[in-house]
Amino acid sequence: MLPFNAATLRTGENRLPCPQCDRGPKDKALSVRVEDDGRMVWTCHRCGWSGAAGRETQPAAPARPPSKAATKHRAGLAPWADREWATAQPIHGAALAYLKARACCIPPEGSHLRYNPSLHHPSGYTGPGLVALVTDARTGQPISLHRTWVRADGEKAPLEAPRLLAAGHRKAGGVIRLWPRQSGQPLGIAEGIETALSLAHADVAAWAAIDAGNLAALPVLPGVPELLIAVDADPAGEAAAAECSSRWLAAGRRVRLVRPDAGDNDLNDTAQKYAGHE
Structure with missing residues (x-):
């Protein structure tokens, strides 16, 4: 049995959530290539899980499970990630232009969002990129x-x-602490970085x-x-918002839900619209 619904795939390259990484419905790490004769080959660009299936008249080849090295979660940052974060620069250049074009509130000094003008991608591409430190929400330790x-x-x-x-x-x-926050201050939380930096226009410390x-x-x-x-x-x-809200309300905390305008996917779409960037 295939690990995805083959009937929904088109000939050529398809991007899907990886059932091994299981990062949620928005994830597109799994690449599935469908040939004209119906053959399929898939690879996850994150965990390395891969497999193949023959023509529809043939049984699917068994999928290779991800290696232990791919699935084991290390404690703290790997040396390469630690170096990447340590050498990343304050937001400027193409990163600053990108955030302004997306109508984002620019985070202050001390943010866990930085910039690398020559960030290497596993595909071989090198170009400007945002580098964000992910820390444990409770302890603040880098993960x-x-x-x-x-x-x-x-x-x-x-x-891709x-x-x-x-x-x-x-x-x-994990969370990305885009804004330093003092005890007693409200906290804003969003899924993505750009959405969190749109919520920050409400003068609230925002995390992704x-x-x-x-x-x-x-x-x-x-x-x-x-x-x-x-x-x-x-x-x-x-x-996700309902589950998070319910837990915080049960703990006696105040909660406000901030939704995008009707027809928008997220708060960043709305921010761009009002900034005249669409």
Whole structure:
């Protein structure tokens, strides 16, 4: 049995959520190529899981499970990720232009969002990119690195996977602290970096949860009296916001849900519209 619905795939390259990484419905790390004769080959660009299937009249070849090296979560950052973060620069150049073109609020000094003008992609591409430190929401300890290859016009680089997390690192329970926050201040949380930087226009310290699963599981944090949740306008986003909100309200905290305008996918779409960037 194939690990995805082959009937929905077109001939050529398809990008799907990887069932091994299981990063949620928005993930597109799994590349599935369908040939004219119906043969399929798939590879995850994150964990390395791969497999193949013959013609429809033939049984599917068994999928190769990800290696232990690919699935084991290391403690802290790998040496290469530690160097990448240490050498990343404050936001300027193409990264600054990208964020401005996306109508994002530019994070201050001390943000866990930086810039590399020559960020290497596994495909061989090298270009400007955002480098974000992922830390444990509870402890603040570094657990991963998030990278986004960008263009100065506000578009992501023309890559199959322009956003990548560090392979072999833990994502669950992680956040990107885009704004330093003092105890007693409200906190804003969103799935993506650009959406969180749109929520920051509300004069709130904003963090990115990376995806709907992490937002849904955001723990109730000490010293945060109020949580603002930027809700993505899709079933996963609505469900994540509802789960997170319920837990924080049950703990006696104030919660506000911030939704995009009707017809917009997320708060960044709305921010761009009002900034005249569409």
